[in-house]
Amino acid sequence: MSRPLKRLPPVAELVPHGPPMLAVDELLECEPGRALARLVVRERPFARDGRVETLVLLEPMSQVVAACLGHEASREGAAIRVGMVVACKELVLARPYVAVGEELLVRVERRQGTDQVSQFETETRGADGALVARAALTLVHGAALTK
Amino acid sequence: MTATAAVGIAGLGLWLPGFPSLAAWRAGRHDSEAQAPPGRSLDRVSRRRASFLGRAMADVCAEAMCDAQVDPATVQTVIGSAIAESATLLGLLEQMWRRKEPVSPAAFTMSVHNAASGLISISFGNRSFTTSLAADENTPAVALLEGIGIVLATGQPAVVACGDEAAPDGLIAEEHTWGPLAGAVVLTPLQPGSRGHARLRVRRPGRATLAAADVDPAVSRNPQIGLVDLIAAVAQGASGCVGLDRGSGLGWGAEIEPCRDR
Numbered sequence: 001m002s003r004p005l006k007r008l009p010p011v012a013e014l015v016p017h018g019p020p021m022l023a024v025d026e027l028l029e030c031e032p033g034r035a036l037a038r039l040v041v042r043e044r045p046f047a048r049d050g051r052v053e054t055l056v057l058l059e060p061m062s063q064v065v066a067a068c069l070g071h072e073a074s075r076e077g078a079a080i081r082v083g084m085v086v087a088c089k090e091l092v093l094a095r096p097y098v099a100v101g102e103e104l105l106v107r108v109e110r111r112q113g114t115d116q117v118s119q120f121e122t123e124t125r126g127a128d129g130a131l132v133a134r135a136a137l138t139l140v141h142g143a144a145l146t147k
Numbered sequence: 148m149t150a151t152a153a154v155g156i157a158g159l160g161l162w163l164p165g166f167p168s169l170a171a172w173r174a175g176r177h178d179s180e181a182q183a184p185p186g187r188s189l190d191r192v193s194r195r196r197a198s199f200l201g202r203a204m205a206d207v208c209a210e211a212m213c214d215a216q217v218d219p220a221t222v223q224t225v226i227g228s229a230i231a232e233s234a235t236l237l238g239l240l241e242q243m244w245r246r247k248e249p250v251s252p253a254a255f256t257m258s259v260h261n262a263a264s265g266l267i268s269i270s271f272g273n274r275s276f277t278t279s280l281a282a283d284e285n286t287p288a289v290a291l292l293e294g295i296g297i298v299l300a301t302g303q304p305a306v307v308a309c310g311d312e313a314a315p316d317g318l319i320a321e322e323h324t325w326g327p328l329a330g331a332v333v334l335t336p337l338q339p340g341s342r343g344h345a346r347l348r349v350r351r352p353g354r355a356t357l358a359a360a361d362v363d364p365a366v367s368r369n370p371q372i373g374l375v376d377l378i379a380a381v382a383q384g385a386s387g388c389v390g391l392d393r394g395s396g397l398g399w400g401a402e403i404e405p406c407r408d409r
Contacts, residue, residue: 084240086233086318089283117317138318140237142244 011037014070015063016082020044023060024106027067032075033110035068041102051097057104057133058088061122064106065137069118079144087138094131103127116141150350151295155343155406157304158215158333159378160207163366164326168210173382184329193270196257198235200228200312203329204263205270208308215333215343217304219271222333223297224264226279227290227309229370231260234315263310276301287373288391288399291349294334304335309371326365330374332381345381345403353400355390367393377401 008027015022020042029036039060041047046056062085070080098104104124111119118141123134159169166172167181186194186202188209194202204226212219236258242248256262261279268277276297282289287309294307310329319325335343359367360379366372373391380389381403388400 082244086236087230112320114317140240142240143247 014067037064054093082142083139089136092134155335156345157335157343158211160210160331162203162329189270201263207329207331211331223305224277225294225307226264227286284370284392284396309374325368348402356387
């Protein structure tokens with residue numbers, strides 16, 4: 001049985017993304033099948049007039065799923081794999097924009113999964129706890145990551 | 148309650164496993180050889196490129212357009228599908244990630260959600276408006292809402308086609324997998340003297356007062372089954388409300404009333 005790591009690794013070590021696409025700042029909690037992460041909305045690459053369309057949060061929500069799966073793999077000594085979001089269901093955008101500089105919390109939890117496909121419930125909330133966005137994402141898992 | 152304005156339904160098309168047309172299904176003429184749509188309405192090049200879903204969508208559109216006597220080169224199209232070309236997409240990912248093979252650009256063009264829409268436009272020589280939508284089991288309702296909006300805004304007919312092929316292995320939990328289907332309706336503005344099958348309004352809530360179509364249980368789990376229920380009810384000349392999601396979606400319904408002048 002794998003033991004939880006004492007410190008969570010930097011997100012950049014768990015996902016294939018790099019700047020400026022890497023939107024997630026820090027994993028706060030992570031255990032098999034679920035994770036909580038924090039991010040501060042940045043100017044680059046999607047902001048216009050100091051704000052970002054909430055739909056863009058699909059990207060960091062997907063990145064937290066990738067980090068969760070990457071962390072699982074690293075705990076088990078397996079290779080971190082790339083993946084692709086192939087479906088988005090039950091999408092809720094509670095407001096049209098988020099502000100640059102705003103702090104958000106992203107929580108993801110696996111609904112079901114196999115070696116090849118996973119479905120995750122994902123949601124983003126503001127610092128006040130109010131829902132910002134929610135979606136169920138289906139991911140296909142690919143080959144081992146080479147960075 | 149939310150309800151749209153009324154439009155006419157002037158044409159119907161259907162493909163089900165074993166039933167290559169609405170006429171075959173209504174007559175109960177099951178053909179065990181007809182397990183894949185032929186794509187007869189597509190030109191030779193497009194037919195070769197088209198997936199199972201692309202062929203089915205093109206054939207039901209052609210059947211409905213012919214029934215409605217609208218011009219395939221000018222009618223507007225709304226294409227609805229929950230998973231669309233996922234099988235092609237997953238095949239490409241498998242090729243790229245697991246077999247480490249180069250990916251064909253031609254196959255890539257057919258892996259996108261609007262592949263069927265593109266093939267139909269090319270094959271029918273149609274430069275009019277087209278759009279592709281996905282809303283899981285709410286797709287028939289959303290596609291009809293879009294189609295009704297287009298008809299009312301332009302005063303011109305629109306064909307609304309919905310379909311899904313069987314989900315590729317692993318994408319959907321086994322107990323939720325489904326059999327393939329495709330259906331199409333041609334929507335027209337309501338005008339005095341215009342011919343058509345029925346008047347249509349889409350509403351929510353839309354509690355069903357008409358029976359669902361009698362189809363194979365696997366086909367009945369297809370997210371697009373609501374459009375088949377509507378086509379079956381219209382073809383029978385029924386009057387009442389058809390549920391557009393068999394209780395699994397947001398509860399949209401289609402209120403239909405047969406046209407007397409048909």
